[in-house]
Amino acid sequence: MLELGVNIDHVATLRQARGGAEPGILCAVKECEKAGCDSIVAHLREDRRHINDLDIEAIKSIVATRFNLEMSINEEIVEIARKIRPDQATLVPEKRQELTTEGGLRVNGNEQKIRKVAERLKEKGVRVSLFIDPDEHEVNAVKRTGVKIIEIHTGRYSDAGAERVADMEFQKIKKACDIALDIGLTVNAGHGLNYTNVKRVAGIKGINELNIGHSIISRAIFTGLDRAVREMKALMGHE
Numbered sequence: 001m002l003e004l005g006v007n008i009d010h011v012a013t014l015r016q017a018r019g020g021a022e023p024g025i026l027c028a029v030k031e032c033e034k035a036g037c038d039s040i041v042a043h044l045r046e047d048r049r050h051i052n053d054l055d056i057e058a059i060k061s062i063v064a065t066r067f068n069l070e071m072s073i074n075e076e077i078v079e080i081a082r083k084i085r086p087d088q089a090t091l092v093p094e095k096r097q098e099l100t101t102e103g104g105l106r107v108n109g110n111e112q113k114i115r116k117v118a119e120r121l122k123e124k125g126v127r128v129s130l131f132i133d134p135d136e137h138e139v140n141a142v143k144r145t146g147v148k149i150i151e152i153h154t155g156r157y158s159d160a161g162a163e164r165v166a167d168m169e170f171q172k173i174k175k176a177c178d179i180a181l182d183i184g185l186t187v188n189a190g191h192g193l194n195y196t197n198v199k200r201v202a203g204i205k206g207i208n209e210l211n212i213g214h215s216i217i218s219r220a221i222f223t224g225l226d227r228a229v230r231e232m233k234a235l236m237g238h239e
């Protein structure tokens with residue numbers, strides 16, 4: 001059954017607006033899990049703009065499902081991940097100025113560097129996933145790193161606007177997924193997915209997990225987190 005990882009970064013974004021303790025990250029973890037999410041995702045960015053070091057320690061200590069830490073391959077962050085030992089680390093590119101992760105990791109041409117980071121994480125019992133664009137060369141490059149899990153970037157499909165462009169981007173995701181499955185990778189997907197565009201991606205055969213944040217946290221303002229998570233799971237085929 002297709003799984004749902006809920007990215008709770010923007011619960012922390014709201015907290016940072018006042019710099020206090022509300023809304024509580026751990027309450028969000030508990031609500032998402034009670035509603036049936038399959039993993040909790042959080043991105044410890046180098047600039048700590050939302051999730052911070054204490055958050056990831058606290059998440060790790062209470063998570064009942066799985067903790068998927070999104071992170072760059074920055075040395076300081078890698079050392080923190082080795083210490084915290086989340087269930088999984090998803091390696092993403094990171095630029096200070098960006099509003100959110102803008103594209104996939106450049107694996108092709110950087111295999112050695114990524115392999116080394118992945119091995120240091122695996123040494124500590126952390127599963128590793130690479131966030132990549134839906135591109136055949138990137139999928140094949142993942143194989144050369146020894147990493148067995150990918151997350152396909154669905155951002156361009158989600159942001160497409162025009163139907164023709166969305167169709168084209170969707171086909172790229174589907175093709176990348178098929179190639180990855182053929183070479184034995186576990187395939188996840190995420191970025192920009194919402195209550196309108198998720199069904200099509202959820203329908204791709206062989207995808208293991210979708211990671212969704214902004215749209216769920218946004219809906220939660222109106223419905224509460226419990227209902228927002230349940231509604232997303234229902235759209236993913238869990239009715």
Ligand code: PXP
Nearest residue numbers: 101131190191192211212213214
């Ligand atoms: N997957 C990855 C690798 C991401 O970087 C993000 C955003 O932090 C997400 C999924 C969730 O994206 P969104 O918040 O647009 O649902």
